[in-house]
Amino acid sequence: MCGIVAYIGNREVYPILIKGLQRLEYRGYDSAGVAILNGDLKIFKKAGKVSDLAASVKGQDVSGHLGMGHTRWATHGEPNDRNAHPHFSQTKNFAIIHNGIIENYSSIKEELKKRGHVFHSDTDTEVLIHLIEDIYQNGQVGMDEAVRLALGEVIGAYAIVVLGKDHPTEMIAARKGSPIVVGVGKEEGEYFVASDATPIIEYTNNVIYLNDGEVAYIKDGKLTVKTIENQVKTPYVQELEMKLEELEKGGYDHFMLKEIYEQPRSIWDSMRGRIDAQKGFLRMGGMAEYDAKFANAKRILIIGCGTSWHAGLVAEYLIEDLARIPVEVEYASEFRYRNPIINEDDIVIPISQSGETADTLAAIELAKSKGATIFGVCNVVGSSIPRATHAGAYTHAGPEIGVASTKAFTAQVTVLTLMALYLARHRGTISESRFQQIASELESIPAKVEQVLKLNDKIKVLASKFKDAHNFLYLGRGYGFPVALEGALKLKEISYIHAEGYPAAEMKHGPIALIDEQMPVVVIANKNSSYEKVVSNIQEVKARKGVVIAIVTEGDEVVRGMADHVIEIPPTDDVLIPLVSVVPLQLLSYHIAVMRGCNVDQPRNLAKSVTVE
Numbered sequence: 001m002c003g004i005v006a007y008i009g010n011r012e013v014y015p016i017l018i019k020g021l022q023r024l025e026y027r028g029y030d031s032a033g034v035a036i037l038n039g040d041l042k043i044f045k046k047a048g049k050v051s052d053l054a055a056s057v058k059g060q061d062v063s064g065h066l067g068m069g070h071t072r073w074a075t076h077g078e079p080n081d082r083n084a085h086p087h088f089s090q091t092k093n094f095a096i097i098h099n100g101i102i103e104n105y106s107s108i109k110e111e112l113k114k115r116g117h118v119f120h121s122d123t124d125t126e127v128l129i130h131l132i133e134d135i136y137q138n139g140q141v142g143m144d145e146a147v148r149l150a151l152g153e154v155i156g157a158y159a160i161v162v163l164g165k166d167h168p169t170e171m172i173a174a175r176k177g178s179p180i181v182v183g184v185g186k187e188e189g190e191y192f193v194a195s196d197a198t199p200i201i202e203y204t205n206n207v208i209y210l211n212d213g214e215v216a217y218i219k220d221g222k223l224t225v226k227t228i229e230n231q232v233k234t235p236y237v238q239e240l241e242m243k244l245e246e247l248e249k250g251g252y253d254h255f256m257l258k259e260i261y262e263q264p265r266s267i268w269d270s271m272r273g274r275i276d277a278q279k280g281f282l283r284m285g286g287m288a289e290y291d292a293k294f295a296n297a298k299r300i301l302i303i304g305c306g307t308s309w310h311a312g313l314v315a316e317y318l319i320e321d322l323a324r325i326p327v328e329v330e331y332a333s334e335f336r337y338r339n340p341i342i343n344e345d346d347i348v349i350p351i352s353q354s355g356e357t358a359d360t361l362a363a364i365e366l367a368k369s370k371g372a373t374i375f376g377v378c379n380v381v382g383s384s385i386p387r388a389t390h391a392g393a394y395t396h397a398g399p400e401i402g403v404a405s406t407k408a409f410t411a412q413v414t415v416l417t418l419m420a421l422y423l424a425r426h427r428g429t430i431s432e433s434r435f436q437q438i439a440s441e442l443e444s445i446p447a448k449v450e451q452v453l454k455l456n457d458k459i460k461v462l463a464s465k466f467k468d469a470h471n472f473l474y475l476g477r478g479y480g481f482p483v484a485l486e487g488a489l490k491l492k493e494i495s496y497i498h499a500e501g502y503p504a505a506e507m508k509h510g511p512i513a514l515i516d517e518q519m520p521v522v523v524i525a526n527k528n529s530s531y532e533k534v535v536s537n538i539q540e541v542k543a544r545k546g547v548v549i550a551i552v553t554e555g556d557e558v559v560r561g562m563a564d565h566v567i568e569i570p571p572t573d574d575v576l577i578p579l580v581s582v583v584p585l586q587l588l589s590y591h592i593a594v595m596r597g598c599n600v601d602q603p604r605n606l607a608k609s610v611t612v613e
Contacts, residue, residue, distance in 0.1 A: 266397040298325075
């Protein structure tokens with residue numbers, strides 16, 4: 001969602017803010033703004049990109065050593081200058097930036113209006129800063145206490161930073177349901193605040209992740225962390241392993257393309273140290289502690305959103321196929337509201353790239369309240385989901401900046417494959433020879449993905465033929481079905497072409513009515529146990545003049561003779577097909593989007609991590 005960056009110390013603040021906002025723009029890019037305190041409290045904000053803000057600020061006095069910045073992804077109020085953050089209080093003595101949603105803002109706003117408050121935006125955020133000032137003035141309390149008391153009155157999710165004109169050595173940050181990280185600077189008494197570590201890693205790798213309901217008070221170079229109930233907490237300082245170069249494009253035109261090409265490394269990093277086929281070694285540290293729970297589980301529930309849900313669907317096939325445990329895959333947004341049946345002997349596996357997905361976090365809390373064991377799969381160390389789960393496994397994909405997830409998906413599938421193998425071995429549902437077969441093939445996947453990436457130029461030519469299409473249909477069977485869903489999602493996310501993924505056999509139950517010579521149909525047609533059935537589906541499409549783009553196993557002459565276009569990928573085991581077959585679909589989507597002039601890394605209306613409902 002929205003991005004936050006703030007600084008207090010001895011450095012000039014504006015360069016830190018503007019560079020930080022550029023790194024955070026993947027989180028929100030409807031508008032951007034900064035507030036700087038230097039005698040006076042000044043706000044500069046602009047609808048559009050961070051570059052538009054920088055251009056509008058040029059020539060203004062932006063000197064100072066205390067300030068905050070924000071990139072917005074609109075929730076309350078349309079994207080424009082007026083609704084951009086930061087927001088002033090009634091007297092302009094206080095300013096705030098805010099990620100999240102204040103659910104009871106309307107009733108608070110009406111009460112404040114009765115007290116003479118005048119509002120200048122459509123946002124819930126402006127209501128909060130007016131409330132803070134109202135408590136400050138009428139309660140005769142300090143800024144810190146005014147913030148704490150105000151937060152006690154609001155309902156919803158938030159990550160906020162507050163500055164006060166008459167408080168030049170103070171900064172306050174707080175979180176509930178939306179992430180905040182506090183960076184401890186290398187210079188004495190300097191601190192950074194951000195929604196994630198990307199804008200501050202250049203300056204420090206020592207950070208404190210605030211927990212829900214915590215407030216960070218920075219005053220006179222000292223940091224104090226308290227709960228909203230005013231209980232003092234001892235913050236845990238964590239050292240980040242993130243590298244600055246991971247946040248740069250590294251010569252690629254877009255982060256998405258860079259991240260597609262990083263997949264051989266991210267897949268390998270996600271299995272490195274966990275498996276050695278030659279030695280017959282497999283270890284999943286987080287699972288070992290819960291061996292008995294996993295071994296005796298009568299059911300596994302997997303929850304996720306978007307691409308993570310697709311990875312969960314692959315995991316359902318893997319776990320049921322190899323470990324013989326019933327699996328249900330749920331959208332977190334539906335799971336949390338439909339009164340699901342959860343038992344104490346259930347294992348719940350939430351999957352999230354960011355570790356901050358609001359619906360997934362809420363689903364975790366629901367499952368925990370019913371006594372289930374929660375085992376998370378996440379990419380971001382120190383994020384909320386790893387802290388909310390009983391145990392888990394990190395994916396080691398590295399930072400993913402492109403909004404459309406690519407390497408996170410294959411990293412998730414890699415870890416989920418390892419988990420399925422671990423469970424199967426532990427439960428005795430897989431032979432040692434079959435284990436060795438899959439383990440050896442898994443270790444070869446990075447090299448096979450490298451081979452697929454060499455098809456980039458061919459895929460680019462193919463993209464040029466279909467860039468003006470209005471609809472796409474993606475079909476797959478078995479392990480190819482989740483790949484079809486993911487391929488369709490990638491295309492619609494970044495190119496704005498309508499696309500749907502279906503099980504190939506379901507085509508006859510509706511979608512076949514759409515097929516004509518204008519409808520490109522992408523078919524996952526690798527040689528596997530469903531191959532003959534998929535060939536029949538291709539024949540059905542061709543009989544209705546559909547245009548077939550087939551992802552096939554190298555050397556396949558049967559499908560080549562039927563399809564209009566084929567993309568050959570290296571052969572692999574049935575259970576590992578998603579890791580190889582998804583890559584050409586990522587490249588196809590990328591090139592179509594670029595040719596259509598779309599903003600690949602920042603597609604309209606989307607944000608990287610959905611931290612509010």
